[in-house]
Amino acid sequence: MDIGIAYLGASSSSGRAELISTYDDFFGEVRWAEGRGFSGIWITEHHFSTYSASSSPLLLLARAAMLAPSLRVGTSVLVLPLWDPARLVADVSTLDVLTGGRFDLGIGRGYQPHEFLGWGRDVAGSRGRFEESVELMLRLLTEEDVTFSGDHHRVAAPVTVLPRPVQSPHPPVWMAAVSAESVRYAARHGFHLLTPAAQTVGQLAVQSQLMATALRESGRDPAEHRVSTTRYVYCGADARGRDTARREAARQLQFSSLLAGGGTPYGGNHPAVDEVDPVLVEKADELLLAGEPDAVLEQLEQLAGAGVTQVIAGFRYGDMPRELAQRSMELFAGQVLPYTKDIQAEGFWRGGGGSP
Incomplete structure (x- = not known):
């Protein structure tokens, strides 16, 4: 199993100094992660709130790649309907060359x-815009003299986006998918699967099985594809530290729910700790990878049993204190990470159509 590091970039304030400090902390974590055995650095894309200070993830990744030359860098995810596909292909191809x-x-x-x-843009029309953007994006990554006329995008003159990416035919594509329709779409296109932090082990098993089946139906070998999930992590024996992790993970889940409902204004800040829904605290406890190193390894093995081949670990989320997150990261890197390469989901992916 591969373990990446998630950059969530949550901030309790939209102030200039606080956000600059958030970036400084992130790049400090990148320097620390270099050479420790993590597979890569993953950054999300969000706008107009302190849920995540990551409005320009490709710029952040360009610098991260310089600071950690042995690590891969990735987006989890770019919100494709917000992008012009030609602009996106130019930027990601350039980043692939630079890295x-x-x-x-x-x-x-x-x-x-x-x-x-x-x-x-209208979120209600995001599926149509997304699928058309995928079609155009893949053509621009792999073809020359592309023209295109769709409902959302038009390329009127033949164009060849330069530079061409280093990886052939293009960088690995991972798709975030929750619904069965989206999972099947990812499989038909041969994408790897990204699953959200809010899915339980049982839900992940269903997603992985659906992905494996859809890949086979598309004539693809599941063993050549991967399933990744994001998890909040607290590695440590301290009960107070774990309680803090539960509450901060719950705060992150609650803010995400508020934003999904459109009820938070632009520039909205995280709700105060004492305002977090107790139900979400219980849910966060179920979703956390938490405890002493042996317990965290056991939880990773459960994820592998559900078909997960990569975990993108978030060590700092909500208003998690920097020192607490750093202690957790160091313990994880020293006593968990060396053993994760022995955790395999391969048997499930190569199996038949039965339950994992």
């Missing part, structure tokens, strides 16, 4: 209405 072919392209439809409104 020497270390870039992973994660894409998704997005889910926060206020982000779509801010860019003059």
Whole structure:
């Protein structure tokens, strides 16, 4: 099993100094991660709120790739309906060149209405725009003299986007998918699967099985594809630290739910800790990878049993104190990470159509 590091970039304030400090902390984590055995750095894309200070993930990844030359860098995810496909292909191809072919392209439809409104888009039409963008994006990555006429995008003159990416035929594409329709779409296109932090082990098993079946139906070998999930992590024996992790993970889940409902204004900040829904605290406890190293390894093995081949680990989320997150990261890197290569989901992926 591969373990990446998620950059969530949550901030309790939209102040200039606080956001600059958030970036400084992130690049400090990138330097620390270099050479420790992590597979890569993954950054999300969000706009207009302090849920995540990651409005320009490709720029952040360009610098991260310089600071950690042994790590891959990836997006989890770019909100594809907010992008012009030609602009996106130019940027990701350039980043692939600058990193020497270390870039992973994660894409998704997005889910926060206020982000779509801010860019003059309608979230209700995101599926059609997303699928048309995928079609054009793949052509621009692999073909020359492309023209295109669709419902949302038009390329009137033949264009060849330069530079061409280093990885052939293009950087690995990962797609965020929750619904069965989206999972099948990812399989038909041969994409790797990204699953959200809010899915339980049982839900992940269903997603993985559906993906494996859809890949076989598309004439593809599931063993050549991967399933990734994001998890909040707290590695440590301290009960107080774990309780803090539960509450901060719940806060992150609650803010995400508010944004998904469109009820948070532009520039909205995280709700205060004492306002977090107790039900979400219980849910966060179920979704956390938490406890002493042996317990965390056991939880990773459960994810592998559900078909997960990669975990993108978030060590700092909500208002998690920097020192607490750092202790958790160091313990994880020293006493968990060396053993994760022995955790395999391969048997499930190569199996038949039965339950994992």
